[in-house]
Amino acid sequence: MSDTRSITVELGERSYPIFIGSGLLGGGFDLSAHVRGPDCLVVTNETVEPLYLEALLAGLTGKQARAISLPDGEAYKTLETVEDILDTLVENGANRDTTVVALGGGVVGDIAGFSAACYMRGVDFIQVPTTLLAQVDSSVGGKTGVNHASGKNLIGAFHQPRAVLIDTDTLKTLPDRELKAGLAEVIKYGAIMDADFFAWIEDNLEALIARDAETLAAAIQRSCELKAAIVTEDERESGRRAILNFGHTFGHAIEYCQGYGDWLHGEAVAAGMVMAAQLSTDDAALAGRIERLLDRAGLPTRPPAIAATDFMAAMGMDKKVQQKQLRFVLLRALGDAVVTSDYDTSRLHAVVEAMS
Ligand code: NAD
Ligand code: GLY
Numbered sequence: 001m002s003d004t005r006s007i008t009v010e011l012g013e014r015s016y017p018i019f020i021g022s023g024l025l026g027g028g029f030d031l032s033a034h035v036r037g038p039d040c041l042v043v044t045n046e047t048v049e050p051l052y053l054e055a056l057l058a059g060l061t062g063k064q065a066r067a068i069s070l071p072d073g074e075a076y077k078t079l080e081t082v083e084d085i086l087d088t089l090v091e092n093g094a095n096r097d098t099t100v101v102a103l104g105g106g107v108v109g110d111i112a113g114f115s116a117a118c119y120m121r122g123v124d125f126i127q128v129p130t131t132l133l134a135q136v137d138s139s140v141g142g143k144t145g146v147n148h149a150s151g152k153n154l155i156g157a158f159h160q161p162r163a164v165l166i167d168t169d170t171l172k173t174l175p176d177r178e179l180k181a182g183l184a185e186v187i188k189y190g191a192i193m194d195a196d197f198f199a200w201i202e203d204n205l206e207a208l209i210a211r212d213a214e215t216l217a218a219a220i221q222r223s224c225e226l227k228a229a230i231v232t233e234d235e236r237e238s239g240r241r242a243i244l245n246f247g248h249t250f251g252h253a254i255e256y257c258q259g260y261g262d263w264l265h266g267e268a269v270a271a272g273m274v275m276a277a278q279l280s281t282d283d284a285a286l287a288g289r290i291e292r293l294l295d296r297a298g299l300p301t302r303p304p305a306i307a308a309t310d311f312m313a314a315m316g317m318d319k320k321v322q323q324k325q326l327r328f329v330l331l332r333a334l335g336d337a338v339v340t341s342d343y344d345t346s347r348l349h350a351v352v353e354a355m356s
Helices: 049-057 079-091 106-121 132-138 168-173 176-193 195-209 213-233 240-245 248-258 265-280 284-296 308-315 345-355
Strands: 005-009 016-021 039-045 064-070 099-104 124-129 143-148 151-158 163-167 328-333 336-340
Touching (some): 049 064, 049 099, 106 132, 106 143, 106 151, 132 168, 132 176, 163 213, 168 213, 176 195, 176 265, 195 213, 213 240, 248 265, 248 308, 248 328, 265 328, 308 345
Parallel strands (some): 039 064, 039 099, 124 163
Antiparallel strands (some): 143 151, 328 336
């Protein structure tokens, strides 16, 4: 077991800790100390349950813990699944002291968090993320929700967890492709907020891909510190938090045109980040540096063949469109991002044309 790293997300009375280390599940960490009431409901899925549920329960001694296991997949991130969880809470006599614990990737975390936000107008919630993407992004910051037939994450609530427990050992069983999709988000933090961290990733990429525990813990810690700083500054995304969507306007268009589920989100964001960097500046060196790192990480650096007109139309549906004007997260320099609708339209068309 390595030393446990900890970070605080500073949000006044809703502040909470993030613990990062190996060997935290299986009894190495007393999670029960973060459960206020006598009982909790663990929400997991059919893939993660056999791998980690027993180990999680070992940290909940003294608490009455029940579990519900969801089918695996984004297709189940729906209100129907939330209803199943709420039914389970009611059937178990859960009350306002009950804690919901999410054990799994971002899909489980988003569904469980939204269920916790809804039950009795909000009960405690703990995140135990088991994918790299969930560890560096979705488990921190309080965005919870489910999909609607008309769009992803259309139904949701801000509901901050009381604690986040990240056991880097869980990444040992994560499929390669999922690990790399998570690395895209790690690289994103360096690109938008911290040039030194970007350089550190360049130097440590092989160790990250080899899943070296200490290197992963360091990358997760820095990513969570950067995310925590943004969330503290702009919890409800009224401004700066939107820089976390670097590459996402292009990425969402790729996912939409390609059909959700074909490319992983992190893969679409990777190609999207290269396009956003190209739109940001004439400086080919900046986009080239980002592209090289993503390529070394085994991520796509250009979209699949999509007609430019379809690509532009899909971007027009992006959440960041304001008064019919597309907004992008662009880089003023490596580690310095801004959300803006002030960009060169002809360059945008050139980037999309060149990539289509
Ligand atoms: P995911 O939750 O679907 O997990 C990916 C796959 O890995 C699943 O099959 C899962 O069962 C499996 N898995 C999870 N942990 C594992 C482990 N340790 N070993 C083996 N298999 C494991 O995908 P994800 O990338 O973690 O999350 C994507 C979701 O997160 C999307 O729904 C997205 O909208 C959401 N998201 C939310 C936020 C937020 O701020 N709330 C941010 C980014 C993404
Ligand atoms: N994943 C983007 C955010 O949390 O704001």
